[in-house]
Amino acid sequence: MCNTCGCPEDTGNRVTVEINQSLLKSNEDMAEKNRVHFDIKGIFVMNLISSPGAGKTSLLEKTIEELSGKISIGVLEGDIETELDAERIRAKGIPAIQLTTGGACHLESSLVHKGFHKLEHELNGKSLDILFIENVGNLVCPSFFDLGEHTRVVLISIPEGHDKPVKYPKAIQSSDILIITKTDLVPYFDFDIEKAKADALALNPSITILTVSVKTGDGIEEWTDCLIKSITLNRAQKS
Numbered sequence: 646m647c648n649t650c651g652c653p654e655d656t657g658n659r660v661t662v663e664i665n666q667s668l669l670k671s672n673e674d675m676a677e678k679n680r681v682h683f684d685i686k687g688i689f690v691m692n693l694i695s696s697p698g699a700g701k702t703s704l705l706e707k708t709i710e711e712l713s714g715k716i717s718i719g720v721l722e723g724d725i726e727t728e729l730d731a732e733r734i735r736a737k738g739i740p741a742i743q744l745t746t747g748g749a750c751h752l753e754s755s756l757v758h759k760g761f762h763k764l765e766h767e768l769n770g771k772s773l774d775i776l777f778i779e780n781v782g783n784l785v786c787p788s789f790f791d792l793g794e795h796t797r798v799v800l801i802s803i804p805e806g807h808d809k810p811v812k813y814p815k816a817i818q819s820s821d822i823l824i825i826t827k828t829d830l831v832p833y834f835d836f837d838i839e840k841a842k843a844d845a846l847a848l849n850p851s852i853t854i855l856t857v858s859v860k861t862g863d864g865i866e867e868w869t870d871c872l873i874k875s876i877t878l879n880r881a882q883k884s
C-alpha cells in the first residue's frame with residue numbers, strides 16, 4: 646500500500662502504524678456520521694470501487710439511462726484531478742458533485758461528508774432514492790476506507806484478468822457485490838469468468854456476483870433489479 650494514503654504498512658515502525666490506525670479510526674467515526682445523515686434522509690448509498698477504467702462511470706451513465714424517471718439519483722464523483730466524470734453524469738441530467746482528492750488515491754469519509762452537504766444544497770429540498778459514490782480508480786486503498794455507504798460494489802473488467810480477485814482480496818472481502826464488467830470483450834481475452842466467480846466466493850461467500858456489458862446491455866436488467874431491491878430492502882429495514 647502507498648505511503649500517502651495512511652493505509653497499514655509493514656514498516657516495522659510502531660509510530661507509523663499508530664498514526665495509520667488513528668487515521669483509520671477518525672475515518673470510521675466520520676463514516677458513521679455519514680451513515681446517520683443518509684439514514685435520516687432515507688437515502689440508500691453505494692460506494693463503487695475498481696481499478697482505473699474498469700467502467701464505473703460508464704455503468705453509472707447506463708444506470709441513469711435505465712432508471713431516470715423511475716427513481717431519483719445523485720452522484721459524488723471521486724478523482725485525483727478533473728471534473729470530467731461529474732460532467733459526464735451531469736450531461737445525463739443527474740446532479741453530481743466532483744470530489745477531487747488532490748493526489749490522494751482514495752476517498753475519505755470527511756470529503757464525502759462535505760460533498761454530500763454540497764449536493765443537498767444543490768438539490769434544494771428534493772429527496773434522493775440513491776446516492777452513488779464513485780471512488781478514485783484504485784483497487785487497493787479504497788477497500789480500507791468506509792465512507793458510510795450501505796453497500797460496497799467492486800468492479801473488475803475483462804481486460805484486467807481473472808486473477809484479480811485473488812490478487813486483491815481485500816477489495817473482494819470488503820464488498821457486498823462484485824460486478825464483472827465489459828463482458829462483450831470475453832472473446833478477445835483469456836478471462837475465465839467461472840474461475841473469477843469461484844475465487845471471489847471463496848474469499849467472501851456472501852458476495853453477490855453480476856456480469857455486465859454497457860456496450861451490449863447484457864446483465865444490465867439484473868443490475869437495475871438488484872438496485873431497486875436494495876433500495877426497497879434498506880427502506881424496510883430503516884422504517
Ligand SMILES: Nc1nc2c(ncn2[C@@H]2O[C@H](COP(=O)(O)OP(=O)(O)OP(=O)(O)O)[C@@H](O)[C@H]2O)c(=O)[nH]1
Nearest residue numbers: 696697698699700701702703704782827858859860
Ligand atoms: N467494450 C467495453 N468498453 C467499456 C465498457 N464499459 C466501459 N468501457 C470503456 O472503458 C473505458 C473506461 O470506462 P470508464 O467508465 O471511464 O471507467 P472508470 O472506471 O469510470 O474510470 P476511472 O474513473 O478513470 O477510474 C471507456 O473507454 C469506456 O468506453 C463495456 O462494457 N464494454
Ligand SMILES: [Mg+2]
Nearest residue numbers: 701702730779
Ligand atoms: Mg470514472
Ligand SMILES: [Zn+2]
Nearest residue numbers: 647650750786
Ligand atoms: Zn494508496
Ligand SMILES: [Zn+2]
Nearest residue numbers: 678682758762
Ligand atoms: Zn453534516
